[in-house]
């Protein structure tokens with residue numbers, strides 16, 4: 384028997400005991416537009432908002448996708464409803480989320496989306512557009528004015544494609560109509576994500592028009608530190624969730640029990656009472672961002688490249704290899720933690736909790752998924768830590784292995800000679816560099832370190848960095864990832 388589709392009208396007939404929205408969805412009105420309605424947003428912010436709509440229904444979310452229409456196609460027949468399925472060793476625990484009122488596809492509904500973003504009812508525009516969605520230079524955090532979408536949006540400001548272009552056009556319409564700006568809340572894994580978003584968006588606005596640039600200077604861009612591990616949903620997940628809830632969900636979200644959200648409390652146009660649903664509202668998010676990017680994400684990227692090369696498909700499998708665990712424990716303890724200044728936070732306990740989360744056997748988190756977009760991720764995950772340590776004359780052996788494994792990975796050829804599907808905005812450029820270098824570690828390092836948008840101009844000339852990374856690269860080529868990890872972990 385096929386199950387009915389999850390929707391407002393089938394909500395009452397789900398398997399008994401499944402948690403569903405406890406508030407009247409008909410009373411919820413939009414207060415937030417979210418750009419980049421991917422799995423992460425639906426496992427994180429949309430859940431916090433779901434928790435608070437019962438006490439304040441004026442903060443419903445309208446989600447928008449800037450690239451692919453598939454989320455809209457999945458959620459529209461479901462009236463925006465979807466399941467989050469929390470997985471741990473004890474099983475899969477489903478809950479239906481109702482905070483997303485509708486989803487818009489920016490490519491086909493651009494004008495309607497801009498009109499909504501300009502509506503005074505919208506007081507927050509939040510973002511999970513991934514690192515590359517900011518159209519910036521990851522090494523400096525500045526707007527990349529040569530980016531094809533930015534060139535397009537400056538020439539066609541009324542029909543923008545990029546996130547900065549959409550934000551600025553909506554803000555321009557608010558300015559023209561005498562409507563106060565919305566607050567822009569970045570929820571991406573960027574350092575100082577609020578400040579970074581502000582720098583990029585105000586630059587774009589100023590390039591459009593000086594007066595607009597000045598007005599955008601007054602917009603609030605609070606920083607946030609977001610954390611929840613969210614692997615991509617598979618067909619097997621869809622089948623499992625459909626069986627559990629008794630209705631077909633075209634796009635459930637699979638996640639872990641842990642969730643964290645630290646938010647800079649700067650919302651002049653108002654905000655939901657996020658603190659009542661588990662978020663931490665603070666004055667300065669930066670230390671939390673550093674801690675998370677350097678410890679969680681730095682470990683993740685290192686495990687993704689060394690793990691993929693070593694033949695491990697999932698993070699939990701990597702964690703089954705004692706040498707890898709030792710490497711990651713050492714990377715956090717010896718190399719990342721000493722660079723962090725977190726009074727009142729027990730970093731050792733934070734590390735141990737991360738190792739436990741990475742071990743979650745029920746979470747099928749692919750190394751390949753985390754390996755994506757490394758050129759956008761390396762600067763804040765590994766290179767900042769490396770710079771701090773080099774300045775202090777401290778060792779970088781494990782961090783340098785993360786960088787070397789990335790360089791080895793982007794050659795596009797695995798250890799068994801099979802092709803690696805390298806997903807990265809610079810993939811073509813990097814694979815051309817790799818093809819020229821062959822298996823000459825020095826030449827590969829030389830070519831890739833020349834990507835100044837990733838490495839800036841300082842690291843290429845640093846002999847300690849060069850020696851460490853080239854040494855690891857030679858070992859990766861000659862002995863393979865598992866043997867190299869075992870050696871470096873010692």
Ligand code: CS2
Nearest residue numbers: 609610611612680683752753
């Ligand atoms: C991961 C992150 O895919 C990746 O690059 O490192 O998405 C990670 O799972 C989240 O930042 C956890 O909060």
